[in-house]
Amino acid sequence: MDSKPKFINGNTPTTGSENGSDIDSDIAAPPMPWFGLDIGGTLTKLVYFEPTDINTAEEEGYKEVETLRTIRHYLTSNTAYGKTGIRDVHLTIKQFEIHQRVGNLHFIRFPTNDMHIFLQMVEAKKLSSLADTICSTGGGAFKFEQEFKDVVNMRLEKYDELNCLISGIHYIDSKIPNECYYWSNLDPFNSEACEKVPFDFRDPYPYLVVNIGSGVSILTVHSRHKFQRVSGTSLGGGTFLGLCCLLTGCQTFEEAIEMAASGDSTKVDKLVRDIYGGDYARFGLPGSTVASSFGHMNISEKRDAATKNDLARSTLVTITNNIGSIARMCALNHGIERIVFVGNFLRVNPIAMKLLSYAMEYWSKGALKALFLEHEGYFGAVGALMKLISTKSDQKDKSEPSQFEV
Ligand SMILES: Nc1ncnc2c1ncn2[C@@H]1O[C@H](COP(=O)(O)OP(=O)(O)O)[C@@H](O)[C@H]1O
Numbered sequence: 001m002d003s004k005p006k007f008i009n010g011n012t013p014t015t016g017s018e019n020g021s022d023i024d025s026d027i028a029a030p031p032m033p034w035f036g037l038d039i040g041g042t043l044t045k046l047v048y049f050e051p052t053d054i055n056t057a058e059e060e061g062y063k064e065v066e067t068l069r070t071i072r073h074y075l076t077s078n079t080a081y082g083k084t085g086i087r088d089v090h091l092t093i094k095q096f097e098i099h100q101r102v103g104n105l106h107f108i109r110f111p112t113n114d115m116h117i118f119l120q121m122v123e124a125k126k127l128s129s130l131a132d133t134i135c136s137t138g139g140g141a142f143k144f145e146q147e148f149k150d151v152v153n154m155r156l157e158k159y160d161e162l163n164c165l166i167s168g169i170h171y172i173d174s175k176i177p178n179e180c181y182y183w184s185n186l187d188p189f190n191s192e193a194c195e196k197v198p199f200d201f202r203d204p205y206p207y208l209v210v211n212i213g214s215g216v217s218i219l220t221v222h223s224r225h226k227f228q229r230v231s232g233t234s235l236g237g238g239t240f241l242g243l244c245c246l247l248t249g250c251q252t253f254e255e256a257i258e259m260a261a262s263g264d265s266t267k268v269d270k271l272v273r274d275i276y277g278g279d280y281a282r283f284g285l286p287g288s289t290v291a292s293s294f295g296h297m298n299i300s301e302k303r304d305a306a307t308k309n310d311l312a313r314s315t316l317v318t319i320t321n322n323i324g325s326i327a328r329m330c331a332l333n334h335g336i337e338r339i340v341f342v343g344n345f346l347r348v349n350p351i352a353m354k355l356l357s358y359a360m361e362y363w364s365k366g367a368l369k370a371l372f373l374e375h376e377g378y379f380g381a382v383g384a385l386m387k388l389i390s391t392k393s394d395q396k397d398k399s400e401p402s403q404f405e406v
């Protein structure tokens with residue numbers, strides 16, 4: 001599965017060195033363009049390296065120099081592609097050094113459901129005349145393999161999504177200051193008081209990764225090269241969005257989050273105080289704890305009183321708390337204190353991040369720390385890009401022990 005990618009243009013590749021990373025300095029860098037693709041259950045993520053140190057002489061060495069320039073111009077001069085492709089401009093990493101090249105790292109996403117539109121774009125921009133292979137990860141790398149071959153005559157070089165996730169996290173964290181942060185001043189009744197604080201991620205082991213995508217994967221990470229998938233749940237970001245669409249008629253994730261932001265989940269959920277009239281003190285359950293998610297909705301008057309925003313908020317709280325509980329149990333089982341939450345469910349979603357942070361701290365009596373990363377949903381794609389420019393660890397992907405190596 002993980003043989004070295006082959007490239008069809010005849011350019012002389014460059015070599016480079018990368019301190020402390022998995023990128024092997026002795027390995028020749030592939031010709032441009034450099035992409036990493038993560039085809040997820042809901043969103044496809046594309047990471048593109050735009051070299052800013054490229055000179056005319058190097059460019060003229062490419063057989064398809066105009067195509068190379070067209071692709072670069074198209075990707076970097078737009079922030080939206082077609083109706084649904086978006087470049088997350090705020091995440092761009094400028095003057096990024098990778099394999100002795102300097103450039104900007106761009107982060108682009110589109111719904112996986114629109115893959116046919118992406119393929120049309122690939123065809124229109126003649127990407128296949130520059131490279132016959134795209135380094136890719138995510139379930140869609142398997143699902144869409146044949147379609148890429150048939151429609152654009154390109155091969156998807158497939159890499160495991162969790163390997164790519166972990167190597168992407170380590171790579172970005174080692175290169176970008178302040179990538180990792182936590183929320184401080186946690187107050188469930190005054191979320192405005194919370195603030196983001198940078199976290200030093202240089203020596204994080206062991207830690208838990210909770211990847212909240214369409215579904216949720218939970219991994220323990222023991223070192224730079226060792227991780228295990230210890231749990232997961234199908235109640236993830238896809239569940240939040242799917243239920244919100246059903247319950248509120250909203251059309252997009254952004255709309256769902258906006259509705260949730262002005263909703264009141266206590267109109268929908270049954271709290272401990274709704275059952276006890278106060279705290280359940282004997283077992284340390286405050287009256288404000290949710291006793292039963294959606295527990296009010298069997299009463300017709302309560303149903304009538306709940307607004308769509310209340311339903312959206314309750315859906316968000318239900319899914320987030322459930323993920324938080326599972327993550328906490330995993331951390332406890334494995335004796336881990338740091339939990340890194342990633343995945344696009346956390347995009348524009350401070351409610352979920354603060355809720356997770358508060359839940360980890362409160363229920364563990366301060367022992368657990370919830371951590372977040374700025375490039376939340378893009379680490380798989382970064383890992384795929386790293387595979388393109390390094391083949392050092394390729395063979396390791398073939399092993400299938402219970403403990404995996406990145
Ligand atoms: N623009 C968006 N469109 C759809 N879902 C989004 C969007 N932004 C954030 N999300 C959330 O992110 C989840 C997908 O996260 P992601 O990490 O990309 O997972 P996957 O790899 O399964 O696609 C969705 O289920 C949804 O909850």
Ligand SMILES: CC(C)(COP(=O)(O)O)[C@@H](O)C(=O)NCCC(=O)O
Pocket residue numbers: 040041042138139212213214215216217231232233234
């Ligand atoms: C199957 C998946 C790894 C796919 O990843 P995704 O596209 O959701 O990011 C993930 O959805 C998952 O781990 N689901 C939960 C399966 C379970 O353990 O119940």
